[in-house]
Amino acid sequence: MSAKILFHNDYIIGGNENSRLTPNFRLKEFLQPDGSVNIHRELVAGLQILRDQFGCPVRIMQPKVSGQKPGLGLSITATDLEGLYKQAGILLRQGYFSLCRPGANSIYLEMPHPDQLPPIAAKTAFNCGVQVTAAYETSGDPYLQVTGNFDGAGLSFGPIQCNLGSGTLQELFRHMRGENEQLLQHCFGSLDDYLTFWKILDGSRKQATAWADQLSTGSRKQGFSEPWKSYLQNVGQEPLFRQVMLRYAYDKYGKLLMAALAFLSGVSQVKITNLRCLAALYDMGVQQGSLKKAYAAIRQRVAREHPTDEFALTRITVEERAKKASRQWRADCLSRRLSILERRQVSVTLEGKQARRSNPKTYLLRDSKVKGLDRYLVG
Numbered sequence: 001m002s003a004k005i006l007f008h009n010d011y012i013i014g015g016n017e018n019s020r021l022t023p024n025f026r027l028k029e030f031l032q033p034d035g036s037v038n039i040h041r042e043l044v045a046g047l048q049i050l051r052d053q054f055g056c057p058v059r060i061m062q063p064k065v066s067g068q069k070p071g072l073g074l075s076i077t078a079t080d081l082e083g084l085y086k087q088a089g090i091l092l093r094q095g096y097f098s099l100c101r102p103g104a105n106s107i108y109l110e111m112p113h114p115d116q117l118p119p120i121a122a123k124t125a126f127n128c129g130v131q132v133t134a135a136y137e138t139s140g141d142p143y144l145q146v147t148g149n150f151d152g153a154g155l156s157f158g159p160i161q162c163n164l165g166s167g168t169l170q171e172l173f174r175h176m177r178g179e180n181e182q183l184l185q186h187c188f189g190s191l192d193d194y195l196t197f198w199k200i201l202d203g204s205r206k207q208a209t210a211w212a213d214q215l216s217t218g219s220r221k222q223g224f225s226e227p228w229k230s231y232l233q234n235v236g237q238e239p240l241f242r243q244v245m246l247r248y249a250y251d252k253y254g255k256l257l258m259a260a261l262a263f264l265s266g267v268s269q270v271k272i273t274n275l276r277c278l279a280a281l282y283d284m285g286v287q288q289g290s291l292k293k294a295y296a297a298i299r300q301r302v303a304r305e306h307p308t309d310e311f312a313l314t315r316i317t318v319e320e321r322a323k324k325a326s327r328q329w330r331a332d333c334l335s336r337r338l339s340i341l342e343r344r345q346v347s348v349t350l351e352g353k354q355a356r357r358s359n360p361k362t363y364l365l366r367d368s369k370v371k372g373l374d375r376y377l378v379g
Contacts, residue, residue, distance in 0.1 A: 005021065040114060046091060050096075073099070143237070176244050189227055274368070280337045321333070332355040
């Protein structure tokens with residue numbers, strides 16, 4: 001959410017009326033007749049998630065006073081009111097709403113009390129983390145993102161930008177080939193190009209990065225030449241690839257997240273269960289890999305500062321790991337993680353570099369605990 005928005009205890013109470021609260025909703029849509037606004041950010045987030053899943057415009061009626069406090073309920077409408085009610089019912093069962101009541105021309109939604117937000121299922125939480133990280137790495141449909149060698153990684157592709165330089169793109173495509181090679185081959189316009197691509201993937205990372213560098217386009221090499229870009233986007237459109245991609249993320253970065261949590265449980269009695277903290281640690285693993293380089297520094301700070309809550313412990317962790325990144329990326333790393341923890345843009349200056357990362361998907365980061373994450377990732 002924009003810095004132009006005023007908050008009080010997670011209630012939106014003012015700001016520029018044209019400020020976007022989420023990708024599809026602006027502050028002015030929640031104004032009362034007297035021009036005031038008082039709406040809880042979790043209700044706005046739930047409404048955006050409903051809009052995402054419904055896939056059609058949703059119009060807000062007058063925000064209403066709900067059970068105990070104002071700002072926890074509102075009425076909405078849409079052209080397909082029956083379809084909207086059905087989708088809202090799914091989110092009701094998932095705990096995003098506590099009440100979903102149909103009317104003649106609208107649907108009344110109410111969120112749980114902010115102090116009693118129900119825990120989020122591990123699968124839902126992990127998917128939220130993947131989407132938030134993807135929003136840093138890509139724009140538009142994350143499964144169709146093809147990026148050239150602007151960062152030295154050669155060629156990057158997909159929601160977590162698997163790339164040639166790290167070997168993750170090679171691993172991802174081997175997984176896809178194992179699932180259905182005929183389908184994968186069909187995404188390429190020619191058998192010769194398909195075989196050429198596999199020759200690149202099966203070669204050394206250095207040679208693969210050099211090949212991608214020659215095909216990168218634009219002044220900063222962010223684009224990528226045809227027909228390769230279209231081939232990859234054909235792959236990204238396949239439902240099977242999207243399933244493979246998520247399983248790969250679970251396997252690779254879920255393990256890094258579990259390793260980070262295991263280490264932190266050994267240095268502090270504070271348990272990390274909040275979605276925002278877990279999403280920050282997941283994003284750290286995707287961008288920076290293992291936490292090992294910062295083990296000593298984290299131990300020292302925890303022993304010195306004795307953090308008493310999971311946000312303080314997570315902040316120590318991401319700060320110390322960010323300091324171990326290449327100098328030019330330290331501010332960027334930390335700005336990303338703090339923006340996840342605080343759900344807003346956070347400016348960071350490190351090593352003379354300044355970063356202020358924004359993320360259009362922070363509305364997914366509910367201030368709730370995650371249940372069964374260890375069983376989900378390990379199982």
